[in-house]
Amino acid sequence: MAEYHRPVALSDALALLGRGPVTVAAGCTDLFPGIDGPALRGPVLDITAIDGLRGIEASAEGWRIGATTTWSDLLAADLPPAFDMLKAAAREVGSVQIQNTGTVAGNLCNASPAADGVPPLLALDASVELTSTQGTRALPLERFLTGVRQTGRAASEMVTAVTVPRRAGAGVSRFLKLGARRYLVISIAMIAARLVLRDGRIAEAALAVGACSPVARRLPALEARLAGLSPAQAAEAIDPDLVAAAIAPIDDIRADAGYRSAAATELLRRALADLAAGAAP
Numbered sequence: 001m002a003e004y005h006r007p008v009a010l011s012d013a014l015a016l017l018g019r020g021p022v023t024v025a026a027g028c029t030d031l032f033p034g035i036d037g038p039a040l041r042g043p044v045l046d047i048t049a050i051d052g053l054r055g056i057e058a059s060a061e062g063w064r065i066g067a068t069t070t071w072s073d074l075l076a077a078d079l080p081p082a083f084d085m086l087k088a089a090a091r092e093v094g095s096v097q098i099q100n101t102g103t104v105a106g107n108l109c110n111a112s113p114a115a116d117g118v119p120p121l122l123a124l125d126a127s128v129e130l131t132s133t134q135g136t137r138a139l140p141l142e143r144f145l146t147g148v149r150q151t152g153r154a155a156s157e158m159v160t161a162v163t164v165p166r167r168a169g170a171g172v173s174r175f176l177k178l179g180a181r182r183y184l185v186i187s188i189a190m191i192a193a194r195l196v197l198r199d200g201r202i203a204e205a206a207l208a209v210g211a212c213s214p215v216a217r218r219l220p221a222l223e224a225r226l227a228g229l230s231p232a233q234a235a236e237a238i239d240p241d242l243v244a245a246a247i248a249p250i251d252d253i254r255a256d257a258g259y260r261s262a263a264a265t266e267l268l269r270r271a272l273a274d275l276a277a278g279a280a281p
Helices: 010-018 071-076 081-090 096-101 104-110 118-123 220-226 231-236 240-247 257-279
Strands: 023-025 044-046 056-058 062-066 127-132 135-140 145-147 158-165 172-178 189-198 201-210
Touching: 010 044, 010 127, 010 158, 062 104, 071 081, 071 096, 081 118, 081 172, 081 189, 104 118, 104 158, 118 172, 118 189, 118 201, 172 257, 189 231, 189 257, 201 220, 201 231, 201 240, 201 257, 220 240, 231 257, 240 257
Parallel strands: 023 044
Antiparallel strands: 056 062, 062 158, 127 135, 127 158, 172 189, 189 201
């Protein structure tokens, strides 16, 4: 049987991580399905009893989502419209039972190309807070995710929070995904869009696409092209070539690259059309 540790102090958890390889566990909704046996191997560090890791805090700097904050916690939180896309993604993370247990940080650490939380958090310019006995550092989410099931977390570190800067809390947002059925499905493609409008025109656009490449990606060239347009004009201006170039779509059992590129383009158009309808007088 694997060693099981459930400390109540962060310092004890970090000390354990510093002594050698250990599996960090929180909601376990991704962890258990990913093992190839009846039990976890090696030492297990359960972080759910650590005080201060659960909950969402707002400050002048922005928002801090603690490492053991569940998707249900996020859905219940009072957050501005820029977070609507993240709440929409939260509703797509499995069943309600999974949302009650699975954590936002765990979704990132699992580093699945189809992780529902990643595109909205990319569009919120999120960073990942990593802590060890040596101190704390922050990695932008786009640098934290390095490949399929791969992250920039060192073995001696644990994720203690996901942070969103105050400036990224501006605007309105939308999340859409495409799968083989409506619920409880791995995405073929998904998108998150956040728009900051001034006088009915796009002052800032943040667009991200997931489930189409080894890691979800922002679309900076397309974002720049949409500046100054109305949301309705932006929906018509989505360039499929810019989308395809940014995401480098992949083939797998769920869809081929060409279909993924077309799906992502259409989802972006629909999201911007939805936001345009909401912005119309």
